[in-house]
Amino acid sequence: MTVRSSLFAGTMGLCALLAAFALGATPAAAQGSKMKIQEVTSPGGIKAWLVESHVNPLIAIRFAFVGGASQDAPGKDGQAYFVTSMMDEGAGELDASAFQEREQALAMRMEFDAGRDVMLGNIQTLSENKDEVFDLVRLAMSKPRFDEDALERVRAQILAGLKFDENDPETVASLAWDRLAFHDHPYGRPVKGTMASIAAITSEDLHDYVRRVFARDKLVVSVVGDITAEELGPALDQLFGDLPERSELVQVAEARPPLGPTREVIIMDVPQSVAQFGHRGIARDDDDFIAAYVLNYIIGGGGFSSRLMEEVREKRGLAYSVYSNLYPYQHGAVFVGNVATKNEAVGQSLTVIQDELLRLAEQGPSDEELDSAKSYLTGAYALRFESSSSIASQLLWIQIEDLGIDYITKRNALVEAVTMDDIKRVAKRLLAADQLITTIVGKPVEPAEIIPTGAPG
Amino acid sequence: MLDQWTAVLRFRTGLVVALMSLIMSVAAVAAEKAPSEKAFEFTLANGLDVVVIPDHRAPVVTQMVWYRVGAADEPPGVSGIAHFLEHLMFKGTDQIPTGQFSKIIARNGGDDNAFTNHDVTAYFQRVAKDRLATVMEMEADRMANLRLSEEDVRTERDVILEERRSRVDNDPGSILQEQMMAALYRNHPYGIPIIGWEHEMKELDRADAFAFYRRFYAPENAILIVAGDVEPDEVKALAEKTFGKIPRQGEAIKRERPREPEHDGSVTVTLEDPRAGRTTVQRYYVVPSYASAEPGEAEALDLMTRIAAHGATGRIYKRLVMEQKSAASAGGWYSDSGRDSGRVGFYAIAGEAHTAEEMEAAIEGVVQELRDKGVTQDELDRARASQIAEFVYNSDSISRMARQYGWRLAVGMSIEDVEDWPERLKAVTVDDIRAVARKYLVEANSVTGILKPEPEYTSSIGDKPAQAAAGDGKRG
Numbered sequence: 001m002t003v004r005s006s007l008f009a010g011t012m013g014l015c016a017l018l019a020a021f022a023l024g025a026t027p028a029a030a031q032g033s034k035m036k037i038q039e040v041t042s043p044g045g046i047k048a049w050l051v052e053s054h055v056n057p058l059i060a061i062r063f064a065f066v067g068g069a070s071q072d073a074p075g076k077d078g079q080a081y082f083v084t085s086m087m088d089e090g091a092g093e094l095d096a097s098a099f100q101e102r103e104q105a106l107a108m109r110m111e112f113d114a115g116r117d118v119m120l121g122n123i124q125t126l127s128e129n130k131d132e133v134f135d136l137v138r139l140a141m142s143k144p145r146f147d148e149d150a151l152e153r154v155r156a157q158i159l160a161g162l163k164f165d166e167n168d169p170e171t172v173a174s175l176a177w178d179r180l181a182f183h184d185h186p187y188g189r190p191v192k193g194t195m196a197s198i199a200a201i202t203s204e205d206l207h208d209y210v211r212r213v214f215a216r217d218k219l220v221v222s223v224v225g226d227i228t229a230e231e232l233g234p235a236l237d238q239l240f241g242d243l244p245e246r247s248e249l250v251q252v253a254e255a256r257p258p259l260g261p262t263r264e265v266i267i268m269d270v271p272q273s274v275a276q277f278g279h280r281g282i283a284r285d286d287d288d289f290i291a292a293y294v295l296n297y298i299i300g301g302g303g304f305s306s307r308l309m310e311e312v313r314e315k316r317g318l319a320y321s322v323y324s325n326l327y328p329y330q331h332g333a334v335f336v337g338n339v340a341t342k343n344e345a346v347g348q349s350l351t352v353i354q355d356e357l358l359r360l361a362e363q364g365p366s367d368e369e370l371d372s373a374k375s376y377l378t379g380a381y382a383l384r385f386e387s388s389s390s391i392a393s394q395l396l397w398i399q400i401e402d403l404g405i406d407y408i409t410k411r412n413a414l415v416e417a418v419t420m421d422d423i424k425r426v427a428k429r430l431l432a433a434d435q436l437i438t439t440i441v442g443k444p445v446e447p448a449e450i451i452p453t454g455a456p457g
Numbered sequence: 458m459l460d461q462w463t464a465v466l467r468f469r470t471g472l473v474v475a476l477m478s479l480i481m482s483v484a485a486v487a488a489e490k491a492p493s494e495k496a497f498e499f500t501l502a503n504g505l506d507v508v509v510i511p512d513h514r515a516p517v518v519t520q521m522v523w524y525r526v527g528a529a530d531e532p533p534g535v536s537g538i539a540h541f542l543e544h545l546m547f548k549g550t551d552q553i554p555t556g557q558f559s560k561i562i563a564r565n566g567g568d569d570n571a572f573t574n575h576d577v578t579a580y581f582q583r584v585a586k587d588r589l590a591t592v593m594e595m596e597a598d599r600m601a602n603l604r605l606s607e608e609d610v611r612t613e614r615d616v617i618l619e620e621r622r623s624r625v626d627n628d629p630g631s632i633l634q635e636q637m638m639a640a641l642y643r644n645h646p647y648g649i650p651i652i653g654w655e656h657e658m659k660e661l662d663r664a665d666a667f668a669f670y671r672r673f674y675a676p677e678n679a680i681l682i683v684a685g686d687v688e689p690d691e692v693k694a695l696a697e698k699t700f701g702k703i704p705r706q707g708e709a710i711k712r713e714r715p716r717e718p719e720h721d722g723s724v725t726v727t728l729e730d731p732r733a734g735r736t737t738v739q740r741y742y743v744v745p746s747y748a749s750a751e752p753g754e755a756e757a758l759d760l761m762t763r764i765a766a767h768g769a770t771g772r773i774y775k776r777l778v779m780e781q782k783s784a785a786s787a788g789g790w791y792s793d794s795g796r797d798s799g800r801v802g803f804y805a806i807a808g809e810a811h812t813a814e815e816m817e818a819a820i821e822g823v824v825q826e827l828r829d830k831g832v833t834q835d836e837l838d839r840a841r842a843s844q845i846a847e848f849v850y851n852s853d854s855i856s857r858m859a860r861q862y863g864w865r866l867a868v869g870m871s872i873e874d875v876e877d878w879p880e881r882l883k884a885v886t887v888d889d890i891r892a893v894a895r896k897y898l899v900e901a902n903s904v905t906g907i908l909k910p911e912p913e914y915t916s917s918i919g920d921k922p923a924q925a926a927a928g929d930g931k932r933g
Contacts, residue, residue, distance in 0.1 A: 055514055056853050088769070097779065100769045104839055107846030126846055153778060160785040160806050163910075164734035169627060269732070272622035303568075304547070304559035314556055317615025320623050340623050372564045379566015383583050385515050387854040 037395065037405060040229050042236035048221035049395045049405065050232055053388060059130055059225035060388040061123040061239075062396040066218035067249045068115040070186040070331070071209065075200075078158070078193015079209050080114035082201050085158060087112045089150035091139040096150045099140070108133045110140065114191055117330045118400055119213055124389065127226035134238045141214050142242035146203040158198050165192070169274040169441040170338070172266055176439040177276045177336070181258035187332055215247035216240060222395035224388040255332030260437040265444060273346040273442025277353065278336035279432055284328035284401050290414045291422040292326060292335075292430055297373045298365045298423075299357070300324030300337050305372060307356050307365075312339060318349045335430060347446035350438065357433035364424035378412040496862055497689040498872050501696060503705045504677025508862055508872065509692045510684035512855050518589050518685035519856040521581040522596050523867040525680070526673035528653075529575040529646040529797070530712050535665050537653015540573040541617055542666045546580065547571075548609045550602040553595065555609060565591055575647050576796040577867040583856055586686040590695055597699035600674055603667075610663045618659065621652050629730040630737070633906050640724040641741055641904040645717040645797065675706035680866050684859035714797065717743070720901040733910035735785065736807040738816035740824070740905050744791075744897040746799030748868040755793055756881050757889040758897070762791040762801055763840040764832045764890075765823060770839075773803055773823045783811045783819060796868040801898070813907045824898050831891030845879050 038050045072079040088103060088110060090096040103110065109124040125133040165171040175190050182188030193201070219240060223232055257280035282292040293301075300308040300323045312322045324337035341349040365373075385391050398407045497509045528539045549555040562569040567584035569592075582592045625631045635650050642648030652658070681700060683692045720743075747755040766773045766789025777784035789803040803823070805816040851857050865875045 053514060055512075056849060058849055058853060060853075096769075097775070101839075104768075104770045104843055107843045109850070124850055126849060153782070156785045156808050159809070160735045167629075167732035167734055270627045272619065272627050274627075302563065304556075305563045310556075313616055315612070317612040318619070320616055320620035340619065340627075342619060342622060372560065376563040376566055379585060379588075380563075380568060382515065382517055382566075382585055383568060386517055386583070386856065389853065 037408075038229050039405060040223075040232045040236070042233045042241075044237040044241050046216060046219065046221070046236040046240050048223050048232060048236055049399065050222075050227070050229055051224045051388075051391055051395070052226075052228060053224060054226050056388070057127045057226050058388065059123075059125050059127055059223065059227050060392040061121075061221065061223050062389075062392040063121045063123075063219060063221040063240075064118040064396060064400055065121075065213050065215065065247070066118055066220075066400075067213045067247065068118045068120075069189070069191040070116055070252045071213055071249060072186070072189065072193075073205065073208070075197065076193075076205055077189045077197040078191070079201060079205055080119060080213070081192045082154070082158065082198065083206050083209050084112035084114050084119070085154045086144065086146055086150065086206060087140050089154060090145040090147055091136075092143040092145075094139070095145070095147065096153075099136075102136060106133050106136065108136070110137055116187060116191065120396075122389075130227065130235065131238075134235055138239050138242055141210070141240075144206070144210060146206045148203065151203050151206075155198060155201070158192065159195060162192060162195055162198065167268070169268055169270055169272075170276075170340070172268065173274045173276040173338075173439045173441040176264055176266060176441070177278070177437060180260075180262055180264060180437050180439065181279075181334065182255055182332065185255045185332065186252055187255055187329060211244070212248040215244045217245060218247045218249070219243075220396060220399040222392045222399065224392040224395070252331045255329075257332070258334060258437055259432060259435045261435050263438045263440070266439065266441045267443060268441050270442050271342060272340050273343050273440055273444050274338070274340045275346060275350060275438060275440045276336060276338050277350065277436045277438040278324070278334055279435055279437055281326050281328060281333035281335040282426075282430060283333045284330075286333075288422070288426045288429065289326075289328065291418045291426040294370070294373050294377060294415060294418050295360075295365075295423055295426055295430065296324055296326050296335065297377060298369050299360060301326075302373065302376065305376065307360065307369075308337065308339075308353060311352050311356055312341075312349055316348075316352065318345055318352070322349070322353070343443045343445050346440060346442065346444045350440075354433050354436065357431050357436075361427050361431040361433060364420065364427050367420065370418075370420055370423055374415055374418065377415050381412055495858075495876060496872050499689070499693060501676065501701050503701060503703060504675075505696070505700050505703075506680045506866065507692065507696050508680065508682045508866065509687060509689040510682070510855075510858050510862065511686075511688055512684060512858070513686050515855070516586045516686050517583060517855070518586050518683060518687055519581060519583050519859045520589065520592055520596065521579055521682040521684075521859050521863050522600070523680040523682065523863045524578045524674060525576075525678050525710075525712070525867050525869075526578055526669075527574050527576040528649065528651040529714055530673065531646065531649070531669070535653075535657060535661060535669075536649045537617065537651075537658045538661055538665050538669050539578060540652055541614070541658070541661050542669050543571050543573045543578050543580075544613050544617060545605055545610065545666050546599055546603060548606075548613070549604050550598050551604060552598050552602070555604075555606070558595065558599070561595065562592060567592060573651055574794075575651060576794075577864060579860075579863060579867070581856070581859070589683070589687065589692075590699075593695050593699045597703060600676065600679065600700065601703045603670055603674075605663055605666065607663055610666065614658070614661060617652065618655070621655060621658065624652060625650070626655075629728060629733045629908060632730075633726065633728045633739075633908050636726045636728065637739065637741055637904050637906040640726050641743060641800070642717060643720070644715045646714055647795070647798070671706075673710060675710065676700055676703050677705050678710045680863060682859045682863045682866075684862075685855045712796075717798070723900045723903045723905065725905045725907065727907045727909070729909045729911040731910060731912060733908045735809075736811075736813050736816070736910065737804060737908040738807070738813050738820060738905065739802060739804045739908075740817070740820050740903055741800050741802045742898055743902045744799050744801050744893075746795040746797070746868070747793050747865070747874070748796050748870055749798055753881065753885065753889060754893050754896075755799070756878075757885050757893045758799070758801060759791055759793060760837060760840050760844065760882065760885055761827065761832065761890045761894055762789055763844060764836045765789060765827055766803055767840070772826075773805070773820065776823055777805050777816070777819045781819060783808055783815050785809075787820075794864055794868065813909060817905060817907070824894075827894040828891075828898055831887050831894065834887055837885070837887055837890065841882055841885070844882060848879065 040050050069080045090099045106129045111122045113120040259279050300306045308322045312318045319341045322339040327334050547558045565588045567582050569582040571580040639648045773787045777787040784805040785808045787805040792800045803820050
């Protein structure tokens with residue numbers, strides 16, 4: 001086992017660095033904190049990033065296997081999601097009840113979540129129970145039972161959830177958007193599957209997914225809390241050592257960058273229409289990503305500081321919420337926004353949004369908007385490191401996105417370096433207000449020429 | 458989707474997370490360490506209560522100001538004014554130009570938001586430690602110097618109407634919850650929705666907002682919580698320089714609410730809606746909250762509900778989902794944070810081909826068994842261990858700690874009440890649990906809500922999607 005400290009030197013810890021970079025304060029603000037990121041390698045060769053913190057008697061572990069819902073087999077939409085719902089339904093000698101009672105007795109948390117590109121795991125335990133918890137988690141991942149009765153029970157729950165989703169305007173708008181944007185690419189398929197695909201998934205399908213994806217070669221792990229590097233090494237083998245060494249991922253094609261103009265209206269008898277809009281985005285490893293990230297804050301990522309919030313909600317009272325996001329999926333990045341407005345005015349909301357996107361593409365933001373964005377994004381970075389689980393989550397995504405163990409120390413400088421020229425260039429490159437893909441769910445009452453029912457494609 | 462609608466937030470980014478943590482915060486509210494190590498408390502000369510929770514793991518702080526006022530304190534006819542005022546509090550003051558409050562916080566690298574409940578209204582910011590003075594000055598400023606134009610009020614009223622459409626009208630489950638609460642409370646204002654009834658919201662104006670503001674927003678009616686990388690002395694000095702300058706309102710601030718009469722019968726509310734998804738049955742009981750309970754009763758209700766209805770090991774899930782296989786899912790909750798009363802709720806989502814009647818009978822069976830036989834020592838021990846462990850997890854988050862203390866104090870409890878909680882949980886016996894089950898899980902204190910996906914979708918959907926039918930009567 002090797003324990004290697006990261007680039008952070010001496011006793012200057014995470015707090016000190018965050019304080020220094022966030023605010024230009026002196027590192028003295030850290031007051032002797034000794035937290036640091038350590039890279040731990042287990043005797044079996046499994047790597048993890050660790051931040052020790054012995055203030056609270058708990059350990060937070062986040063991990064990910066590359067290959068999320070996009071690894072669902074053809075025709076088996078929802079396979080990964082089904083797996084995540086079955087992870088506490090029995091393993092090894094323990095049937096579902098026995099497993100869940102054991103979880104309760106250990107007062108632990110174990111959750112799995114299927115993203116598009118990654119299968120995420122989240123474990124929390126009191127440090128006094130860690131050995132038994134790690135054993136149980138290993139069992140869940142390496143010897144899941146997927147018993148028939150548990151399978152049927154969970155299937156019924158997923159189907160009930162899908163039935164609910166069918167009537168939830170926001171979910172319907174989002175699924176329709178994915179379909180319009182990505183067609184038959186895996187990103188166009190619903191992560192939670194469909195009524196038909198879920199009905200057909202078998203126990204063998206679940207085992208197949210676990211065998212292909214839960215493997216050590218595509219694993220990243222971050223650990224925060226009451227455990228030392230010396231203890232973590234063997235614990236990593238205890239948790240993950242029984243998994244196969246190699247995954248068997250299918251190659252996911254690069255998606256064709258989604259662009260409209262396309263509009264689809266899905267009639268649902270609700271008083272408020274929900275609309276999702278957007279188009280292709282910018283990849284995480286693109287040199288322009290950080291500038292695009294700052295730009296998105298200005299557009300619709302910055303809450304009350306954003307343009308869309310100002311124009312749609314604050315000035316016109318057209319919506320309670322309006323926002324935009326960049327989703328840099330590994331095989332097809334998107335820029336997507338959402339607004340909910342009463343049926344009588346949803347067309348007006350969408351026109352306001354389109355005008356703002358156009359204005360930003362043509363003129364860029366004001367100097368004040370850019371300064372404010374940078375000032376928030378750099379200052380608020382420290383807020384992401386408030387608790388053990390939030391630190392673990394940050395460290396996990398830095399690993400998934402392969403940004404380097406020193407990313408935390410560099411990140412604010414990257415934001416600071418974004419210039420108005422960068423923003424204007426990226427706004428022109430990113431924003432295509434006349435090529436939006438828009439889905440509207442509700443009963444919009446606008447004239448047809450304002451909201452034409454677009455055919456998919 | 459079936460949890461109690463705990464609070465209404467000003468802005469929905471992270472809404473689910475925020476609501477979940479609010480719900481969790483009521484489940485775990487105390488320190489595993491000696492009390493004096495967690496929170497420090499003092500009161501300024503003008504009556505403002507201050508609580509400081511030092512935590513030096515990260516160079517950040519959470520500031521929260523809690524007003525001891527909520528939707529249940531609204532005068533008749535202006536439902537929603539507490540929440541509307543919460544929105545308007547972000548508009549401006551003499552110092553802060555219109556619409557700039559949150560932007561200034563953001564430029565300081567901070568996040569801010571606010572929420573309103575029946576009993577409390579809270580405003581909060583998360584910032585780097587060295588910006589605490591700035592946000593404290595701003596929060597103190599708007600406690601006394603709110604400015605509103607007619608235009609601000611008109612536009613924001615449209616926003617809260619959209620908020621109501623998002624939260625309630627677009628979701629049949631929320632419509633039913635609103636109807637159930639209205640049926641459960643015959644006289645107490647917990648029956649009025651926090652966000653307000655739509656026809657009254659439309660009429661809210663600037664004068665209503667200021668009347669409410671002047672009556673309830675004052676230092677002696679507020680609690681300042683600061684948690685994070687600070688020490689009590691620093692906070693005290695800052696608070697005296699900012700909030701300390703605001704004079705007392707002077708007049709006693711009374712919270713006089715109509716009291717609930719004895720109930721003579723249970724109520725069933727049925728909502729038929731094509732958007733309902735699956736048939737769902739819910740049962741609410743009025744029970745004491747931590748603030749209103751006799752000693753030990755809330756703790757017993759907490760553990761009772763955990764045993765009966767928490768997750769896959771809860772009795773109701775085991776019975777309905779695992780054994781009878783009649784429900785797709787089933788569970789429950791204890792809404793324990795109210796000032797005047799709380800609620801225990803159970804729900805069951807019918808499996809395909811199973812009926813509302815079956816769900817109701819099955820819930821009734823679980824309740825009856827709690828009343829007749831109580832719980833086993835083994836169940837109690839396991840529930841207690843996991844309840845206490847949850848505190849440790851919650852105490853890992855600075856902002857969550859701030860919320861836990863703030864909520865309890867704002868409904869009239871003390872720091873000791875918060876910090877002795879694990880000890881009091883340890884004292885609960887199986888007899889205590891059977892006693893509260895018998896005393897409170899009684900039919901007359903209940904309302905049953907039935908959501909049915911009817912009539913089935915057709916190509917031409919009628920004008921009226923939802924009809925709420927509330928009927929009073931004894932159930933068989």
